[in-house]
Amino acid sequence: MAGNRRAARQIARILHSCSRKEKLPWHRVINREGRISLARQQGYDDQKELLINEGIIFDPSDKINLDHFLWHGHKV
Numbered sequence: 729m730a731g732n733r734r735a736a737r738q739i740a741r742i743l744h745s746c747s748r749k750e751k752l753p754w755h756r757v758i759n760r761e762g763r764i765s766l767a768r769q770q771g772y773d774d775q776k777e778l779l780i781n782e783g784i785i786f787d788p789s790d791k792i793n794l795d796h797f798l799w800h801g802h803k804v
Contacts, residue, residue: 741766755779756799762792 743754755778759765764779766772776786784797 741771756782758792760794762794762797763790 739754739757743752743757746752746754755775757765758779764772764775766775776790779792780786784792786792
């Protein structure tokens, strides 16, 4: 939805760096495949835990079902 194949990782890192001060939901940014783009030991585990705490379900390959969980923007 961001318009760039690599945008999910960049946006998640930017939001993560500002998240404590601004309370931004950085952990909700995933890639177009329904996967977390951050590397392990660089926010991956934190992001997955936060998503699970919000009720997001991962399949055995750590993928999220985008048909069920994808946000389609605000409806006016």
